[in-house]
Amino acid sequence: MSRFSENFLNQIYQEKVFLSLSSVLGFLCVWYLVTDLLQLMPPIILPSPEKVFFNIYEKISIPVGEEKLFGHIGVSLVRILVGVGIALSLAIPLGVLMGWYENLDALASPIIELLRPIPPIAWIPLAILWFGIGLGSKVFIITIGVFFPILINTYLGVKFVEPLLIKAAQTLGAKDKNILWEVVVPASVPLIVAGVRIGVGLGMMCLVAAELVAASSGLGYLIMLGGDDLKPELSIMGMILIGVLGLIADRIILGIERRVIYWKKE
Amino acid sequence: MAEKTKRASRKWIISVLSVVGIVGIWFFLTALAKVIPPAFLPAPQHIVIDFFRLLRDSYVGNTLIGHTLVSLQIVLGGFFLAVIIGIPLGILMGWFKRIEAVVDPLFQLLRPIPPLAWIPLSLLWFGIGIKSKIFVIWLSAFVPCVINSYTAIRLTDPLLVKAALGLGVKKQRDLLWEVAIPSSLPVILGGVRIGLGSAWMTLVAAELLASNAGLGYMMQMARRALEPSVIILGMLVIGFLGALMARGLRALEKRICPWVVEEEH
Numbered sequence: 364m365s366r367f368s369e370n371f372l373n374q375i376y377q378e379k380v381f382l383s384l385s386s387v388l389g390f391l392c393v394w395y396l397v398t399d400l401l402q403l404m405p406p407i408i409l410p411s412p413e414k415v416f417f418n419i420y421e422k423i424s425i426p427v428g429e430e431k432l433f434g435h436i437g438v439s440l441v442r443i444l445v446g447v448g449i450a451l452s453l454a455i456p457l458g459v460l461m462g463w464y465e466n467l468d469a470l471a472s473p474i475i476e477l478l479r480p481i482p483p484i485a486w487i488p489l490a491i492l493w494f495g496i497g498l499g500s501k502v503f504i505i506t507i508g509v510f511f512p513i514l515i516n517t518y519l520g521v522k523f524v525e526p527l528l529i530k531a532a533q534t535l536g537a538k539d540k541n542i543l544w545e546v547v548v549p550a551s552v553p554l555i556v557a558g559v560r561i562g563v564g565l566g567m568m569c570l571v572a573a574e575l576v577a578a579s580s581g582l583g584y585l586i587m588l589g590g591d592d593l594k595p596e597l598s599i600m601g602m603i604l605i606g607v608l609g610l611i612a613d614r615i616i617l618g619i620e621r622r623v624i625y626w627k628k629e
Numbered sequence: 630m631a632e633k634t635k636r637a638s639r640k641w642i643i644s645v646l647s648v649v650g651i652v653g654i655w656f657f658l659t660a661l662a663k664v665i666p667p668a669f670l671p672a673p674q675h676i677v678i679d680f681f682r683l684l685r686d687s688y689v690g691n692t693l694i695g696h697t698l699v700s701l702q703i704v705l706g707g708f709f710l711a712v713i714i715g716i717p718l719g720i721l722m723g724w725f726k727r728i729e730a731v732v733d734p735l736f737q738l739l740r741p742i743p744p745l746a747w748i749p750l751s752l753l754w755f756g757i758g759i760k761s762k763i764f765v766i767w768l769s770a771f772v773p774c775v776i777n778s779y780t781a782i783r784l785t786d787p788l789l790v791k792a793a794l795g796l797g798v799k800k801q802r803d804l805l806w807e808v809a810i811p812s813s814l815p816v817i818l819g820g821v822r823i824g825l826g827s828a829w830m831t832l833v834a835a836e837l838l839a840s841n842a843g844l845g846y847m848m849q850m851a852r853r854a855l856e857p858s859v860i861i862l863g864m865l866v867i868g869f870l871g872a873l874m875a876r877g878l879r880a881l882e883k884r885i886c887p888w889v890v891e892e893e894h
Contacts, residue, residue, distance in 0.1 A: 375726065382730035390735055408754060465636070469643035474651055480875075481868035482830040484745075485845075487837055488852035488860045493669065568743040572834045575748060583746070587838075590749025598749050606741035 410596040415603075418596040427588065427597070429580050436604060439581040442498065443570050443612075446505025447563060454510045454562075455555065458517025462551075463543055468522075475514070483508035483565065484572045496577040501570065508569035509562035516558025520551025556620045563616060567609045582608070671858040676865070679858045688859065689850040691842055697866060700843040703759060704832045707766025708825055715771045715824070716817060719778025723813075724805055729779075736775065744769035744827065745834045752839055762835045769831040770824030777820025781813030815889045818882045825878060829871045 391412055397403040398411035406414065422432040430438065461468045486504055494500040524547045532546045574583020582601045589598030652673055658664050660672035667675070683693035691699065722729045747765050755761035785808065793808045836845025844863050851859035882889070 379726065379730040382727060383734045386731040387734050387738070390738075465640065466643060469640040470647045473644045473648050477648070478868075480872035481864050482826075482833055482871065484830050484833045484837070485848070485864045485867045488848045489857060489864070492852055492855070492857055492860070568745055568830070571743050571746050572837075575745065575834070576837050586746050587749050590753050593753070595750060595753055598753075602742045602746045602750075605743065605746055609741045609743070 407593045407595065410599070415596045415599050419600050419603075422597075422600065427585060435581055435585055436608070439570060439574065439583070439605075439608070442501045442573075442581065443505055443563075443566055445498070446502045446570070447509050447566055449502065450506045450509035450513060450562065450566070451559070453506075454513035454558075455517050458514045458555075459521050459543075459548060459551075461514075462518045462521025463547065468518075475511075479511050479515075483511075483569045487573060487576050490573075491577055496579075501573040501578070501581075504573045505566045505569045509566040512562040512565060513555065513558040516554045516561075517551065520554035520558075521547055524550045553620075553624050556616065556623060560613065560616045560620070563612050564609065567605065567612065571605060668855050668857065671861070675858040676862050679856075679862050683859070683862065689847060691847075693847075693862070693866070696842060696844050696847045697870070700832060700836065700845070701870070703762045703843070704766055704828050706759075707763045707832075708770045708828045710763070710767045711770035711774055711824055711828070712821055714767075715774030716778045716821075719775040719817070719820075720782050720805075720810065720813075722775070722779040723782025723785075724809065729783075733779075736772075740772060740776075744772070744831050748831075748835055748838055757839050757841075762832065762840075765835055766828045766831055770828040773820045773823040773827060774817075775820075777823070778813065778817045781816035782809050785809045785812055814886045815882070818878070818885065822875060822878045822882070825874055826871065829867070829874070833867060 394409075394412050398406070398409055399413070410418075419432070424431065427435070457471070461471055483504055486507055487500075490500040490503045494503055528546050528550055529542055532542045537545070570581075571583040571586070574581040575587045578584040578587075582605050586598045586601035586605070589595055589601065655670075655673050659667065659670055660674070680693070686692065687695065718732070722732050744765060747768055748761075751761040751764045755764055789808050789812055790804065793804060798804055798807065832843075833845045836843040837849050840846040840849075844867055848860045848863035851857070851863070
């Protein structure tokens with residue numbers, strides 16, 4: 364794009380910022396217009412933006428169901444963290460071992476390939492039957508959701524590590540065990556972290572689904588309650604908070620990624 | 630070479646033994662030793678028996694085939710709407726800077742919200758019928774379709790554009806249709822595949838929550854009736870159909886852009 368002068372590019376950039384800002388503002392204005400000013404939408408269908416905002420403010424001090432707002436956020440956080448923790452501690456070791464030992468690969472792969480196509484959300488009824496509607500069933504579903512992407516990426520990362528690296532280590536006299544832990548595993552970290560990122564995204568979806576279907580606390584419960592009680596502002600609040608939580612989780616993983624694989628440039 | 634085939638055949642034997650072993654252990658624990666009560670985990674043969682039973686008799690309103698057709702109809706309806714609207718929108722966003730500037734920020738606001746989380750609002754807006762499910766499924770497949778088309782067009786290899794300009798392409802429109810879109814096809818189709826997977830998952834959630842037919846509904850009813858064999862049957866059908874649809878799309882991808890080097894392992 365060398366035919367554009369600096370000045371012209373600058374102008375395009377300014378126009379872009381202007382358009383973007385007016386787009387978001389326009390969206391809020393239209394929302395405000397159809398709800399508050401023209402009252403085209405009844406508040407039990409679509410609440411006005413300021414109603415959503417004040418609802419968030421209000422729910423910080425007034426409990427909904429068993430908990431106040433931060434209580435619900437905390438409950439959801441505990442569920443996702445426990446699920447991610449279990450999935451990480453199972454998937455990474457299994458993936459490394461499967462990628463390294465062919466016999467284990469042959470043993471575990473067919474079972475994983477049978478289970479993998481089943482969406483984690485389809486496990487919900489069975490999970491409720493097995494673990495009740497408490498913490499157990501939610502953690503189980505989140506674990507399943509997070510487990511497979513991490514396992515697959517770890518496995519692929521270990522299995523398809525650059526053969527040159529292994530050969531170099533062998534030439535330098537490294538033993539098999541050292542090659543695995545000091546060459547293969549570090550080399551597959553980028554792919555593992557990518558798997559964690561996909562897995563946590565999926566885990567957030569599983570969290571919402573599990574809390575929508577059967578829960579008495581958590582952000583998914585708030586979203587469901589808003590629909591059942593004809594209080595859409597409650598649902599929209601829950602959706603916004605889940606979105607923010609997901610964004611924060613993603614940023615944290617990206618930050619870790621940058622720190623762990625500092626040697627790899629974008 | 631002989632070494633390689635020997636290793637491959639040994640791998641194959643271990644794999645078969647592994648599946649047989651798991652089913653064997655399952656059978657032993659449930660049917661022979663009866664350590665696990667059938668209300669918790671039924672014996673494997675019960676799932677086969679239920680499969681044939683539900684092929685003939687109706688369960689909560691439909692046979693297995695009936696429930697499957699209801700689910701497929703909704704998922705494919707929402708999915709096609711998403712593809713038809715999402716790909717053109719993504720292409721426009723990628724090609725025209727002004728459209729990008731207007732649509733992209735709205736998109737970034739909505740994107741972090743999992744499509745599943747829209748289910749209660751959608752029920753409130755469209756009722757419990759087919760419309761609310763189509764909306765949520767459309768949303769879940771729409772986002773990946775737009776994102777992938779948008780990114781692919783925006784990141785069109787500048788070398789290709791320069792080559793086309795050098796070879797005398799004059800109109801912007803030709804550049805879009807003859808260079809940018811064809812070179813973006815693999816990524817666009819990748820988005821379509823992600824969208825289908827996402828749609829299938831969202832459908833299950835929607836049917837678990839509020840429905841009166843479909844595979845998710847069948848599983849939810851089976852949970853209330855404490856019939857885990859029907860739940861597991863539902864999971865297997867959902868998994869099988871999901872894998873089948875993914876295969877179908879992959880075959881279509883190979884047909885549409887045969888120049889893409891296979892990167893699957």
